[in-house]
Amino acid sequence: MSELIIDPSLIKRKLLHISQTNKFTEFSPQQLYNHQKEVTNYLQQHESSLNLIELYNLLELQFYLNILTNNDEEAKIVLNKIISYFNEGNETKIVRSQRLKFLKSIWYESQNDLKKSMEMLNDEPDELKLSRRLTTFARNHKGNNDTSKNSNKYIDNLIYYLNLQPNDILTWKELSEEYLISGNYDKSIYCLKQVLLIQPKAYPIFYKIGLIYYYKFLNHFSKLNNLNNDKKDKLIELLKIFKLSRDNYLISLEINQKFDKSWVGLKTLINLNFDSKLIKVSENNKEIKEFIKDNEKIKVIVDKQIKELNIEI
Incomplete structure:
Protein backbone atom coordinates (compact mmCIF):
# COMPACT_ATOMS: atom_id res chain seq x y z
CA MET A 1 0.00 0.00 0.00
CA SER A 2 1.42 3.39 -0.98
CA GLU A 3 2.11 5.87 1.77
CA LEU A 4 -0.45 8.65 2.15
CA ILE A 18 -1.90 26.38 16.37
CA SER A 19 0.63 29.18 16.58
CA GLN A 20 -1.87 32.01 16.31
CA THR A 21 -4.35 30.54 18.82
CA ASN A 22 -1.80 29.21 21.37
CA LYS A 23 -3.62 25.90 21.10
CA PHE A 24 -0.42 24.09 22.03
CA THR A 25 -0.91 25.09 25.69
CA GLU A 26 -3.77 22.57 25.81
CA PHE A 27 -1.81 19.69 24.27
CA SER A 28 -1.05 16.44 26.05
CA PRO A 29 2.64 15.48 26.37
CA GLN A 30 2.38 13.16 23.36
CA GLN A 31 0.74 15.87 21.25
CA LEU A 32 3.53 18.27 22.18
CA TYR A 33 6.22 15.84 21.05
CA ASN A 34 4.37 14.99 17.83
CA HIS A 35 3.86 18.62 16.86
CA GLN A 36 7.41 19.52 17.79
CA LYS A 37 8.64 16.95 15.26
CA GLU A 38 6.07 18.05 12.69
CA VAL A 39 6.92 21.74 12.76
CA THR A 40 10.66 20.97 12.71
CA ASN A 41 10.30 18.69 9.69
CA TYR A 42 8.09 21.18 7.89
CA LEU A 43 10.55 24.05 8.38
CA GLN A 44 13.45 21.93 7.21
CA GLN A 45 11.66 21.23 3.92
CA HIS A 46 9.67 24.39 3.25
CA GLU A 47 11.27 27.31 5.10
CA SER A 48 12.36 29.04 1.91
CA SER A 49 8.79 29.14 0.57
CA LEU A 50 7.37 31.03 3.56
CA ASN A 51 6.82 34.77 3.77
CA LEU A 52 8.27 36.64 6.76
CA ILE A 53 5.10 36.53 8.86
CA GLU A 54 4.57 32.81 8.28
CA LEU A 55 8.21 32.12 9.00
CA TYR A 56 8.17 34.05 12.25
CA ASN A 57 4.98 32.37 13.48
CA LEU A 58 6.25 28.88 12.76
CA LEU A 59 9.67 29.54 14.29
CA GLU A 60 7.94 30.93 17.36
CA LEU A 61 5.78 27.80 17.56
CA GLN A 62 8.88 25.65 17.20
CA PHE A 63 10.51 27.56 20.06
CA TYR A 64 7.52 27.06 22.38
CA LEU A 65 7.22 23.37 21.58
CA ASN A 66 10.91 22.84 22.29
CA ILE A 67 10.55 24.65 25.62
CA LEU A 68 7.54 22.54 26.57
CA THR A 69 9.21 19.26 25.61
CA ASN A 70 12.36 20.15 27.55
CA ASN A 71 14.55 20.49 24.44
CA ASP A 72 16.39 23.48 25.86
CA GLU A 73 19.32 23.36 23.44
CA GLU A 74 17.02 23.20 20.42
CA ALA A 75 14.91 26.03 21.84
CA LYS A 76 18.02 28.18 22.18
CA ILE A 77 19.03 27.44 18.58
CA VAL A 78 15.57 28.45 17.35
CA LEU A 79 15.63 31.60 19.48
CA ASN A 80 19.00 32.61 18.03
CA LYS A 81 17.62 31.98 14.56
CA ILE A 82 14.63 34.23 15.24
CA ILE A 83 16.90 36.95 16.59
CA SER A 84 19.13 36.66 13.52
CA TYR A 85 16.19 36.89 11.11
CA PHE A 86 14.09 39.53 12.80
CA ASN A 87 16.38 41.72 14.87
CA GLU A 88 17.77 43.49 11.83
CA GLY A 89 16.15 45.68 9.21
CA ASN A 90 13.47 48.33 9.57
CA GLU A 91 9.87 47.13 9.40
CA THR A 92 10.45 43.69 10.94
CA LYS A 93 12.43 45.17 13.83
CA ILE A 94 9.62 47.61 14.69
CA VAL A 95 6.95 44.92 14.47
CA ARG A 96 8.79 42.22 16.37
CA SER A 97 10.99 43.96 18.96
CA GLN A 98 8.56 43.36 21.84
CA ARG A 99 7.95 39.78 20.78
CA LEU A 100 11.68 39.11 20.73
CA LYS A 101 12.02 40.44 24.26
CA PHE A 102 9.12 38.25 25.28
CA LEU A 103 10.72 35.11 23.82
CA LYS A 104 13.98 35.95 25.56
CA SER A 105 12.11 36.32 28.84
CA ILE A 106 10.59 32.86 28.40
CA TRP A 107 14.01 31.41 27.69
CA TYR A 108 15.48 32.99 30.85
CA GLU A 109 12.54 31.79 32.93
CA SER A 110 12.90 28.25 31.60
CA GLN A 111 16.48 28.40 32.89
CA ASN A 112 15.16 29.66 36.26
CA ASP A 113 16.74 33.08 35.80
CA LEU A 114 13.67 35.04 36.90
CA LYS A 115 15.56 38.29 37.40
CA LYS A 116 16.59 38.51 33.74
CA SER A 117 13.15 37.33 32.68
CA MET A 118 11.52 40.26 34.46
CA GLU A 119 14.04 42.69 32.99
CA MET A 120 12.98 41.58 29.53
CA LEU A 121 9.27 42.10 30.22
CA ASN A 122 9.47 45.44 32.00
CA ASP A 123 6.77 44.23 34.39
CA GLU A 124 3.99 44.27 31.78
CA PRO A 125 1.08 42.46 33.53
CA ASP A 126 -0.25 40.61 30.47
CA GLU A 127 3.18 39.49 29.38
CA LEU A 128 4.07 38.41 32.92
CA LYS A 129 1.01 36.19 33.08
CA LEU A 130 1.48 34.63 29.65
CA SER A 131 5.17 34.02 30.26
CA ARG A 132 4.39 32.23 33.51
CA ARG A 133 1.65 30.18 31.85
CA LEU A 134 4.02 28.90 29.17
CA THR A 135 7.08 28.12 31.25
CA THR A 136 5.43 26.71 34.35
CA PHE A 137 3.22 24.63 32.07
CA ALA A 138 6.42 22.91 30.94
CA ARG A 139 6.83 21.53 34.46
CA ASN A 140 4.14 18.94 33.71
CA HIS A 141 5.95 17.60 30.64
CA LYS A 142 9.52 17.12 31.84
CA GLY A 143 9.23 13.56 33.05
CA ASN A 144 9.04 12.16 36.55
CA ASN A 145 12.65 12.66 37.63
CA ASP A 146 13.15 14.68 40.80
CA THR A 147 9.48 15.60 41.06
CA SER A 148 9.85 17.31 44.44
CA LYS A 149 12.57 19.59 43.07
CA ASN A 150 10.41 20.52 40.08
CA SER A 151 7.48 21.18 42.39
CA ASN A 152 9.54 23.45 44.64
CA LYS A 153 10.79 25.35 41.62
CA TYR A 154 7.24 25.73 40.37
CA ILE A 155 6.09 27.05 43.76
CA ASP A 156 8.97 29.53 43.82
CA ASN A 157 7.98 30.78 40.36
CA LEU A 158 4.34 31.25 41.38
CA ILE A 159 5.30 33.12 44.55
CA TYR A 160 7.65 35.33 42.56
CA TYR A 161 4.82 36.29 40.20
CA LEU A 162 2.39 36.88 43.03
CA ASN A 163 4.83 39.39 44.52
CA LEU A 164 4.51 41.27 41.23
CA GLN A 165 0.84 40.51 40.54
CA PRO A 166 -0.88 39.97 43.92
CA ASN A 167 -4.39 40.11 42.42
CA ASP A 168 -3.82 37.27 39.96
CA ILE A 169 -6.59 34.91 41.11
CA LEU A 170 -5.59 32.07 38.81
CA THR A 171 -2.08 32.07 40.25
CA TRP A 172 -3.38 31.90 43.82
CA LYS A 173 -5.47 28.88 42.80
CA GLU A 174 -2.50 27.21 41.13
CA LEU A 175 -0.34 27.79 44.19
CA SER A 176 -3.09 26.39 46.42
CA GLU A 177 -3.26 23.23 44.30
CA GLU A 178 0.50 22.80 44.45
CA TYR A 179 0.53 23.09 48.24
CA LEU A 180 -2.38 20.64 48.44
CA ILE A 181 -0.48 18.07 46.35
CA SER A 182 2.43 18.32 48.78
CA GLY A 183 0.09 17.91 51.77
CA ASN A 184 0.57 21.45 53.07
CA TYR A 185 -3.10 22.04 53.89
CA ASP A 186 -2.71 25.31 55.80
CA LYS A 187 -0.77 27.05 53.04
CA SER A 188 -3.21 25.72 50.44
CA ILE A 189 -6.11 27.22 52.42
CA TYR A 190 -4.26 30.50 52.88
CA CYS A 191 -3.94 30.87 49.10
CA LEU A 192 -7.67 30.36 48.62
CA LYS A 193 -8.42 32.92 51.32
CA GLN A 194 -6.45 35.41 49.24
CA VAL A 195 -8.84 34.69 46.38
CA LEU A 196 -11.78 35.44 48.69
CA LEU A 197 -10.30 38.85 49.48
CA ILE A 198 -10.71 39.63 45.78
CA GLN A 199 -13.92 37.65 45.19
CA PRO A 200 -15.73 37.46 48.57
CA LYS A 201 -18.79 35.68 47.12
CA ALA A 202 -16.90 32.97 45.26
CA TYR A 203 -18.89 30.03 46.67
CA PRO A 204 -16.75 27.38 44.86
CA ILE A 205 -13.75 28.71 46.81
CA PHE A 206 -15.56 28.32 50.14
CA TYR A 207 -16.42 24.78 49.03
CA LYS A 208 -12.76 24.08 48.18
CA ILE A 209 -11.61 25.41 51.55
CA GLY A 210 -14.15 23.14 53.23
CA LEU A 211 -12.84 20.21 51.20
CA ILE A 212 -9.22 20.89 52.17
CA TYR A 213 -10.18 21.10 55.85
CA TYR A 214 -11.92 17.75 55.33
CA TYR A 215 -8.69 16.28 53.93
CA LYS A 216 -6.79 17.74 56.86
CA PHE A 217 -9.31 16.24 59.30
CA LEU A 218 -8.98 12.78 57.73
CA ASN A 219 -5.20 13.00 57.78
CA HIS A 220 -5.09 13.76 61.52
CA PHE A 221 -7.93 11.44 62.49
CA SER A 222 -6.27 8.46 60.85
CA LYS A 223 -3.38 8.84 63.31
CA LEU A 224 -5.63 8.31 66.35
CA ASN A 225 -5.86 4.59 67.03
CA ASN A 226 -7.35 4.46 70.50
CA LEU A 227 -9.86 6.92 71.88
CA ASN A 228 -8.61 7.14 75.47
CA ASN A 229 -8.19 10.10 77.77
CA ASP A 230 -4.75 10.84 76.35
CA LYS A 231 -6.40 11.56 73.01
CA LYS A 232 -9.04 13.93 74.39
CA ASP A 233 -7.09 17.12 73.63
CA LYS A 234 -6.34 15.92 70.11
CA LEU A 235 -10.02 15.14 69.55
CA ILE A 236 -10.90 18.69 70.55
CA GLU A 237 -8.42 19.95 67.95
CA LEU A 238 -10.02 17.63 65.40
CA LEU A 239 -13.41 19.04 66.33
CA LYS A 240 -12.18 22.51 65.40
CA ILE A 241 -10.93 21.29 62.00
CA PHE A 242 -14.24 19.50 61.42
CA LYS A 243 -16.17 22.70 62.20
CA LEU A 244 -14.01 24.73 59.81
CA SER A 245 -14.79 22.25 57.04
CA ARG A 246 -18.48 22.21 57.88
CA ASP A 247 -18.76 25.99 58.20
CA ASN A 248 -17.08 26.70 54.87
CA TYR A 249 -19.46 24.30 53.14
CA LEU A 250 -22.34 26.15 54.83
CA ILE A 251 -21.06 29.58 53.73
CA SER A 252 -20.84 28.27 50.17
CA LEU A 253 -24.49 27.22 50.39
CA GLU A 254 -25.56 30.54 51.90
CA ILE A 255 -24.31 32.16 48.69
CA ASN A 256 -25.65 29.48 46.35
CA GLN A 257 -28.14 27.06 47.91
CA LYS A 258 -28.16 24.85 44.81
CA PHE A 259 -24.43 24.19 44.70
CA ASP A 260 -24.43 20.38 44.64
CA LYS A 261 -20.82 19.86 45.67
CA SER A 262 -21.25 21.58 49.03
CA TRP A 263 -24.32 19.48 49.89
CA VAL A 264 -22.39 16.32 49.03
CA GLY A 265 -19.40 17.59 51.00
CA LEU A 266 -21.58 18.21 54.05
CA LYS A 267 -23.22 14.80 53.86
CA THR A 268 -19.84 13.07 53.51
CA LEU A 269 -18.50 14.99 56.48
CA ILE A 270 -21.49 14.33 58.75
CA ASN A 271 -21.56 10.64 57.80
CA LEU A 272 -18.07 10.14 59.24
CA ASN A 273 -19.85 9.59 62.58
CA PHE A 274 -17.26 11.69 64.36
CA ASP A 275 -19.97 12.52 66.93
CA SER A 276 -20.01 8.96 68.22
CA LYS A 277 -16.26 9.10 68.80
CA LEU A 278 -16.58 12.33 70.76
CA ILE A 279 -19.34 11.01 73.01
CA LYS A 280 -16.92 8.48 74.50
CA VAL A 281 -14.71 11.24 75.89
CA SER A 282 -17.17 14.14 76.12
CA GLU A 283 -18.19 13.83 79.77
CA ASN A 284 -19.86 17.18 80.45
CA ASN A 285 -18.00 19.18 77.83
CA LYS A 286 -20.34 21.97 76.69
CA GLU A 287 -18.53 22.60 73.40
CA ILE A 288 -18.83 18.96 72.36
CA LYS A 289 -22.50 18.79 73.28
CA GLU A 290 -23.30 21.90 71.21
CA PHE A 291 -21.24 20.54 68.34
CA ILE A 292 -23.16 17.25 68.31
CA ASN A 310 -32.22 15.05 43.30
CA ILE A 311 -28.46 14.94 43.91
CA GLU A 312 -26.78 11.61 43.24
CA ILE A 313 -24.31 10.49 45.87
Whole structure:
Protein backbone atom coordinates (compact mmCIF):
# COMPACT_ATOMS: atom_id res chain seq x y z
CA MET A 1 0.00 0.00 0.00
CA SER A 2 1.42 3.39 -0.98
CA GLU A 3 2.11 5.87 1.77
CA LEU A 4 -0.45 8.65 2.15
CA ILE A 5 0.91 11.99 0.93
CA ILE A 6 -0.44 15.04 2.79
CA ASP A 7 -0.54 18.39 1.01
CA PRO A 8 2.16 20.62 2.64
CA SER A 9 -0.20 23.60 2.44
CA LEU A 10 -2.63 21.81 4.77
CA ILE A 11 0.16 21.15 7.26
CA LYS A 12 1.19 24.79 7.10
CA ARG A 13 -2.36 25.98 7.65
CA LYS A 14 -2.76 23.71 10.67
CA LEU A 15 0.55 24.75 12.23
CA LEU A 16 -0.14 28.45 11.70
CA HIS A 17 -3.53 28.04 13.35
CA ILE A 18 -1.90 26.38 16.37
CA SER A 19 0.63 29.18 16.58
CA GLN A 20 -1.87 32.01 16.31
CA THR A 21 -4.35 30.54 18.82
CA ASN A 22 -1.80 29.21 21.37
CA LYS A 23 -3.62 25.90 21.10
CA PHE A 24 -0.42 24.09 22.03
CA THR A 25 -0.91 25.09 25.69
CA GLU A 26 -3.77 22.57 25.81
CA PHE A 27 -1.81 19.69 24.27
CA SER A 28 -1.05 16.44 26.05
CA PRO A 29 2.64 15.48 26.37
CA GLN A 30 2.38 13.16 23.36
CA GLN A 31 0.74 15.87 21.25
CA LEU A 32 3.53 18.27 22.18
CA TYR A 33 6.22 15.84 21.05
CA ASN A 34 4.37 14.99 17.83
CA HIS A 35 3.86 18.62 16.86
CA GLN A 36 7.41 19.52 17.79
CA LYS A 37 8.64 16.95 15.26
CA GLU A 38 6.07 18.05 12.69
CA VAL A 39 6.92 21.74 12.76
CA THR A 40 10.66 20.97 12.71
CA ASN A 41 10.30 18.69 9.69
CA TYR A 42 8.09 21.18 7.89
CA LEU A 43 10.55 24.05 8.38
CA GLN A 44 13.45 21.93 7.21
CA GLN A 45 11.66 21.23 3.92
CA HIS A 46 9.67 24.39 3.25
CA GLU A 47 11.27 27.31 5.10
CA SER A 48 12.36 29.04 1.91
CA SER A 49 8.79 29.14 0.57
CA LEU A 50 7.37 31.03 3.56
CA ASN A 51 6.82 34.77 3.77
CA LEU A 52 8.27 36.64 6.76
CA ILE A 53 5.10 36.53 8.86
CA GLU A 54 4.57 32.81 8.28
CA LEU A 55 8.21 32.12 9.00
CA TYR A 56 8.17 34.05 12.25
CA ASN A 57 4.98 32.37 13.48
CA LEU A 58 6.25 28.88 12.76
CA LEU A 59 9.67 29.54 14.29
CA GLU A 60 7.94 30.93 17.36
CA LEU A 61 5.78 27.80 17.56
CA GLN A 62 8.88 25.65 17.20
CA PHE A 63 10.51 27.56 20.06
CA TYR A 64 7.52 27.06 22.38
CA LEU A 65 7.22 23.37 21.58
CA ASN A 66 10.91 22.84 22.29
CA ILE A 67 10.55 24.65 25.62
CA LEU A 68 7.54 22.54 26.57
CA THR A 69 9.21 19.26 25.61
CA ASN A 70 12.36 20.15 27.55
CA ASN A 71 14.55 20.49 24.44
CA ASP A 72 16.39 23.48 25.86
CA GLU A 73 19.32 23.36 23.44
CA GLU A 74 17.02 23.20 20.42
CA ALA A 75 14.91 26.03 21.84
CA LYS A 76 18.02 28.18 22.18
CA ILE A 77 19.03 27.44 18.58
CA VAL A 78 15.57 28.45 17.35
CA LEU A 79 15.63 31.60 19.48
CA ASN A 80 19.00 32.61 18.03
CA LYS A 81 17.62 31.98 14.56
CA ILE A 82 14.63 34.23 15.24
CA ILE A 83 16.90 36.95 16.59
CA SER A 84 19.13 36.66 13.52
CA TYR A 85 16.19 36.89 11.11
CA PHE A 86 14.09 39.53 12.80
CA ASN A 87 16.38 41.72 14.87
CA GLU A 88 17.77 43.49 11.83
CA GLY A 89 16.15 45.68 9.21
CA ASN A 90 13.47 48.33 9.57
CA GLU A 91 9.87 47.13 9.40
CA THR A 92 10.45 43.69 10.94
CA LYS A 93 12.43 45.17 13.83
CA ILE A 94 9.62 47.61 14.69
CA VAL A 95 6.95 44.92 14.47
CA ARG A 96 8.79 42.22 16.37
CA SER A 97 10.99 43.96 18.96
CA GLN A 98 8.56 43.36 21.84
CA ARG A 99 7.95 39.78 20.78
CA LEU A 100 11.68 39.11 20.73
CA LYS A 101 12.02 40.44 24.26
CA PHE A 102 9.12 38.25 25.28
CA LEU A 103 10.72 35.11 23.82
CA LYS A 104 13.98 35.95 25.56
CA SER A 105 12.11 36.32 28.84
CA ILE A 106 10.59 32.86 28.40
CA TRP A 107 14.01 31.41 27.69
CA TYR A 108 15.48 32.99 30.85
CA GLU A 109 12.54 31.79 32.93
CA SER A 110 12.90 28.25 31.60
CA GLN A 111 16.48 28.40 32.89
CA ASN A 112 15.16 29.66 36.26
CA ASP A 113 16.74 33.08 35.80
CA LEU A 114 13.67 35.04 36.90
CA LYS A 115 15.56 38.29 37.40
CA LYS A 116 16.59 38.51 33.74
CA SER A 117 13.15 37.33 32.68
CA MET A 118 11.52 40.26 34.46
CA GLU A 119 14.04 42.69 32.99
CA MET A 120 12.98 41.58 29.53
CA LEU A 121 9.27 42.10 30.22
CA ASN A 122 9.47 45.44 32.00
CA ASP A 123 6.77 44.23 34.39
CA GLU A 124 3.99 44.27 31.78
CA PRO A 125 1.08 42.46 33.53
CA ASP A 126 -0.25 40.61 30.47
CA GLU A 127 3.18 39.49 29.38
CA LEU A 128 4.07 38.41 32.92
CA LYS A 129 1.01 36.19 33.08
CA LEU A 130 1.48 34.63 29.65
CA SER A 131 5.17 34.02 30.26
CA ARG A 132 4.39 32.23 33.51
CA ARG A 133 1.65 30.18 31.85
CA LEU A 134 4.02 28.90 29.17
CA THR A 135 7.08 28.12 31.25
CA THR A 136 5.43 26.71 34.35
CA PHE A 137 3.22 24.63 32.07
CA ALA A 138 6.42 22.91 30.94
CA ARG A 139 6.83 21.53 34.46
CA ASN A 140 4.14 18.94 33.71
CA HIS A 141 5.95 17.60 30.64
CA LYS A 142 9.52 17.12 31.84
CA GLY A 143 9.23 13.56 33.05
CA ASN A 144 9.04 12.16 36.55
CA ASN A 145 12.65 12.66 37.63
CA ASP A 146 13.15 14.68 40.80
CA THR A 147 9.48 15.60 41.06
CA SER A 148 9.85 17.31 44.44
CA LYS A 149 12.57 19.59 43.07
CA ASN A 150 10.41 20.52 40.08
CA SER A 151 7.48 21.18 42.39
CA ASN A 152 9.54 23.45 44.64
CA LYS A 153 10.79 25.35 41.62
CA TYR A 154 7.24 25.73 40.37
CA ILE A 155 6.09 27.05 43.76
CA ASP A 156 8.97 29.53 43.82
CA ASN A 157 7.98 30.78 40.36
CA LEU A 158 4.34 31.25 41.38
CA ILE A 159 5.30 33.12 44.55
CA TYR A 160 7.65 35.33 42.56
CA TYR A 161 4.82 36.29 40.20
CA LEU A 162 2.39 36.88 43.03
CA ASN A 163 4.83 39.39 44.52
CA LEU A 164 4.51 41.27 41.23
CA GLN A 165 0.84 40.51 40.54
CA PRO A 166 -0.88 39.97 43.92
CA ASN A 167 -4.39 40.11 42.42
CA ASP A 168 -3.82 37.27 39.96
CA ILE A 169 -6.59 34.91 41.11
CA LEU A 170 -5.59 32.07 38.81
CA THR A 171 -2.08 32.07 40.25
CA TRP A 172 -3.38 31.90 43.82
CA LYS A 173 -5.47 28.88 42.80
CA GLU A 174 -2.50 27.21 41.13
CA LEU A 175 -0.34 27.79 44.19
CA SER A 176 -3.09 26.39 46.42
CA GLU A 177 -3.26 23.23 44.30
CA GLU A 178 0.50 22.80 44.45
CA TYR A 179 0.53 23.09 48.24
CA LEU A 180 -2.38 20.64 48.44
CA ILE A 181 -0.48 18.07 46.35
CA SER A 182 2.43 18.32 48.78
CA GLY A 183 0.09 17.91 51.77
CA ASN A 184 0.57 21.45 53.07
CA TYR A 185 -3.10 22.04 53.89
CA ASP A 186 -2.71 25.31 55.80
CA LYS A 187 -0.77 27.05 53.04
CA SER A 188 -3.21 25.72 50.44
CA ILE A 189 -6.11 27.22 52.42
CA TYR A 190 -4.26 30.50 52.88
CA CYS A 191 -3.94 30.87 49.10
CA LEU A 192 -7.67 30.36 48.62
CA LYS A 193 -8.42 32.92 51.32
CA GLN A 194 -6.45 35.41 49.24
CA VAL A 195 -8.84 34.69 46.38
CA LEU A 196 -11.78 35.44 48.69
CA LEU A 197 -10.30 38.85 49.48
CA ILE A 198 -10.71 39.63 45.78
CA GLN A 199 -13.92 37.65 45.19
CA PRO A 200 -15.73 37.46 48.57
CA LYS A 201 -18.79 35.68 47.12
CA ALA A 202 -16.90 32.97 45.26
CA TYR A 203 -18.89 30.03 46.67
CA PRO A 204 -16.75 27.38 44.86
CA ILE A 205 -13.75 28.71 46.81
CA PHE A 206 -15.56 28.32 50.14
CA TYR A 207 -16.42 24.78 49.03
CA LYS A 208 -12.76 24.08 48.18
CA ILE A 209 -11.61 25.41 51.55
CA GLY A 210 -14.15 23.14 53.23
CA LEU A 211 -12.84 20.21 51.20
CA ILE A 212 -9.22 20.89 52.17
CA TYR A 213 -10.18 21.10 55.85
CA TYR A 214 -11.92 17.75 55.33
CA TYR A 215 -8.69 16.28 53.93
CA LYS A 216 -6.79 17.74 56.86
CA PHE A 217 -9.31 16.24 59.30
CA LEU A 218 -8.98 12.78 57.73
CA ASN A 219 -5.20 13.00 57.78
CA HIS A 220 -5.09 13.76 61.52
CA PHE A 221 -7.93 11.44 62.49
CA SER A 222 -6.27 8.46 60.85
CA LYS A 223 -3.38 8.84 63.31
CA LEU A 224 -5.63 8.31 66.35
CA ASN A 225 -5.86 4.59 67.03
CA ASN A 226 -7.35 4.46 70.50
CA LEU A 227 -9.86 6.92 71.88
CA ASN A 228 -8.61 7.14 75.47
CA ASN A 229 -8.19 10.10 77.77
CA ASP A 230 -4.75 10.84 76.35
CA LYS A 231 -6.40 11.56 73.01
CA LYS A 232 -9.04 13.93 74.39
CA ASP A 233 -7.09 17.12 73.63
CA LYS A 234 -6.34 15.92 70.11
CA LEU A 235 -10.02 15.14 69.55
CA ILE A 236 -10.90 18.69 70.55
CA GLU A 237 -8.42 19.95 67.95
CA LEU A 238 -10.02 17.63 65.40
CA LEU A 239 -13.41 19.04 66.33
CA LYS A 240 -12.18 22.51 65.40
CA ILE A 241 -10.93 21.29 62.00
CA PHE A 242 -14.24 19.50 61.42
CA LYS A 243 -16.17 22.70 62.20
CA LEU A 244 -14.01 24.73 59.81
CA SER A 245 -14.79 22.25 57.04
CA ARG A 246 -18.48 22.21 57.88
CA ASP A 247 -18.76 25.99 58.20
CA ASN A 248 -17.08 26.70 54.87
CA TYR A 249 -19.46 24.30 53.14
CA LEU A 250 -22.34 26.15 54.83
CA ILE A 251 -21.06 29.58 53.73
CA SER A 252 -20.84 28.27 50.17
CA LEU A 253 -24.49 27.22 50.39
CA GLU A 254 -25.56 30.54 51.90
CA ILE A 255 -24.31 32.16 48.69
CA ASN A 256 -25.65 29.48 46.35
CA GLN A 257 -28.14 27.06 47.91
CA LYS A 258 -28.16 24.85 44.81
CA PHE A 259 -24.43 24.19 44.70
CA ASP A 260 -24.43 20.38 44.64
CA LYS A 261 -20.82 19.86 45.67
CA SER A 262 -21.25 21.58 49.03
CA TRP A 263 -24.32 19.48 49.89
CA VAL A 264 -22.39 16.32 49.03
CA GLY A 265 -19.40 17.59 51.00
CA LEU A 266 -21.58 18.21 54.05
CA LYS A 267 -23.22 14.80 53.86
CA THR A 268 -19.84 13.07 53.51
CA LEU A 269 -18.50 14.99 56.48
CA ILE A 270 -21.49 14.33 58.75
CA ASN A 271 -21.56 10.64 57.80
CA LEU A 272 -18.07 10.14 59.24
CA ASN A 273 -19.85 9.59 62.58
CA PHE A 274 -17.26 11.69 64.36
CA ASP A 275 -19.97 12.52 66.93
CA SER A 276 -20.01 8.96 68.22
CA LYS A 277 -16.26 9.10 68.80
CA LEU A 278 -16.58 12.33 70.76
CA ILE A 279 -19.34 11.01 73.01
CA LYS A 280 -16.92 8.48 74.50
CA VAL A 281 -14.71 11.24 75.89
CA SER A 282 -17.17 14.14 76.12
CA GLU A 283 -18.19 13.83 79.77
CA ASN A 284 -19.86 17.18 80.45
CA ASN A 285 -18.00 19.18 77.83
CA LYS A 286 -20.34 21.97 76.69
CA GLU A 287 -18.53 22.60 73.40
CA ILE A 288 -18.83 18.96 72.36
CA LYS A 289 -22.50 18.79 73.28
CA GLU A 290 -23.30 21.90 71.21
CA PHE A 291 -21.24 20.54 68.34
CA ILE A 292 -23.16 17.25 68.31
CA LYS A 293 -26.50 19.05 68.56
CA ASP A 294 -25.63 21.27 65.57
CA ASN A 295 -24.58 18.27 63.50
CA GLU A 296 -27.89 16.52 64.18
CA LYS A 297 -29.79 19.56 62.89
CA ILE A 298 -27.56 19.89 59.84
CA LYS A 299 -27.92 16.21 58.97
CA VAL A 300 -31.71 16.54 58.72
CA ILE A 301 -31.41 19.62 56.48
CA VAL A 302 -28.75 18.00 54.27
CA ASP A 303 -30.76 14.82 53.70
CA LYS A 304 -33.85 16.86 52.84
CA GLN A 305 -32.02 19.13 50.38
CA ILE A 306 -30.21 16.29 48.64
CA LYS A 307 -33.54 14.57 48.12
CA GLU A 308 -35.27 17.74 46.88
CA LEU A 309 -32.43 18.66 44.51
CA ASN A 310 -32.22 15.05 43.30
CA ILE A 311 -28.46 14.94 43.91
CA GLU A 312 -26.78 11.61 43.24
CA ILE A 313 -24.31 10.49 45.87
